Amino acid sequence: MVRVSRMTSSLMRRAIDLSIDSVKRGIGGPFAALVARQGEVIAVGVNQVATSNDPTAHAEVVAIRDACKQLNSFQLIGCEMYTTCEPCPMCLGAIYWARLDRIYFGNTRDDAARIGFDDAFIYDQMAVPILQRSIPMEPLMREQALEAFREWELATVKIRY
Amino acid sequence: MVRVSRMTSSLMRRAIDLSIDSVKRGIGGPFAALVARQGEVIAVGVNQVATSNDPTAHAEVVAIRDACKQLNSFQLIGCEMYTTCEPCPMCLGAIYWARLDRIYFGNTRDDAARIGFDDAFIYDQMAVPILQRSIPMEPLMREQALEAFREWELATVKIRY
Numbered sequence: 586m587v588r589v590s591r592m593t594s595s596l597m598r599r600a601i602d603l604s605i606d607s608v609k610r611g612i613g614g615p616f617a618a619l620v621a622r623q624g625e626v627i628a629v630g631v632n633q634v635a636t637s638n639d640p641t642a643h644a645e646v647v648a649i650r651d652a653c654k655q656l657n658s659f660q661l662i663g664c665e666m667y668t669t670c671e672p673c674p675m676c677l678g679a680i681y682w683a684r685l686d687r688i689y690f691g692n693t694r695d696d697a698a699r700i701g702f703d704d705a706f707i708y709d710q711m712a713v714p715i716l717q718r719s720i721p722m723e724p725l726m727r728e729q730a731l732e733a734f735r736e737w738e739l740a741t742v743k744i745r746y
Numbered sequence: 747m748v749r750v751s752r753m754t755s756s757l758m759r760r761a762i763d764l765s766i767d768s769v770k771r772g773i774g775g776p777f778a779a780l781v782a783r784q785g786e787v788i789a790v791g792v793n794q795v796a797t798s799n800d801p802t803a804h805a806e807v808v809a810i811r812d813a814c815k816q817l818n819s820f821q822l823i824g825c826e827m828y829t830t831c832e833p834c835p836m837c838l839g840a841i842y843w844a845r846l847d848r849i850y851f852g853n854t855r856d857d858a859a860r861i862g863f864d865d866a867f868i869y870d871q872m873a874v875p876i877l878q879r880s881i882p883m884e885p886l887m888r889e890q891a892l893e894a895f896r897e898w899e900l901a902t903v904k905i906r907y
Contacts, residue, residue, distance in 0.1 A: 691891020
């Protein structure tokens with residue numbers, strides 16, 4: 586049995602309430618997330634894919650983008666995320682790039698699949714060889730594309746992220 | 747030997763030129779992408795992580811978000827993406843959610859790793875069990891979180907995405 590602090594469960598409760606409210610108000614799918622630092626909420630997000638015509642506007646991405654804006658940084662080291670569902674591959678990638686410290690999640694990817702969200706399918710696709718994926722991915726003009734990488738290595742001013 | 751049409755190579759050339767220009771002008775990393783439909787460019791994107799303090803602002807995500815805005819849709823069925831580097835897991839997830847038809851890419855994830863971008867590391871993390879990942883992911887309060895999913899199933903008005 587994992588011991589959960591009152592702060593941790595209270596932050597997850599807040600995310601869950603946001604996800605329920607989001608469905609009831611018809612904002613988007615049944616998903617919400619928040620970013621907190623030492624117990625203080627920095628940013629919240631609910632799914633806005635359909636309402637903002639943005640397929641990347643998952644709750645976690647919305648919360649990460651807003652937290653970065655609040656902290657004026659493209660990294661969230663020292664922050665934790667509370668999300669009502671196990672992040673999909675897109676959101677998991679965003680979490681790694683944002684360098685969050687820790688993630689708590691409620692529902693699982695299989696719970697999401699059961700109500701019609703393709704998270705599990707996309708996880709499965711990651712492991713499929715590139716040319717056999719349901720969305721074909723073809724390598725093209727690598728030698729020419731490498732020129733930008735060579736320019737990057739030569740650049741004197743660059744911000745590593 | 748894959749036969750590449752003049753249109754296809756011309757669109758990839760355009761993306762590559764954008765990626766080189768982006769490094770030279772110091773906008774961001776050496777990455778660019780564009781979304782095209784039947785050969786017509788709908789939107790372009792370059793990496794803006796550092797310049798916009800947004801860890802999700804990879805070239806592919808920027809191009810997808812703008813293409814969706816241009817087409818007033820959260821899906822890009824019938825569109826293709828030309829990206830100068832194999833998409834990272836975040837961008838690959840975004841590509842699946844946007845339902846693009848096909849992806850062409852230049853550099854590989856290993857090329858990106860060689861110049862210091864963690865794409866390959868994040869791909870590896872996807873396959874690691876949740877509790878052993880470098881960013882710990884803990885399940886929490888699933889039973890309470892499921893309430894939003896039950897509400898979603900009961901909702902009469904919902905946009906599937």
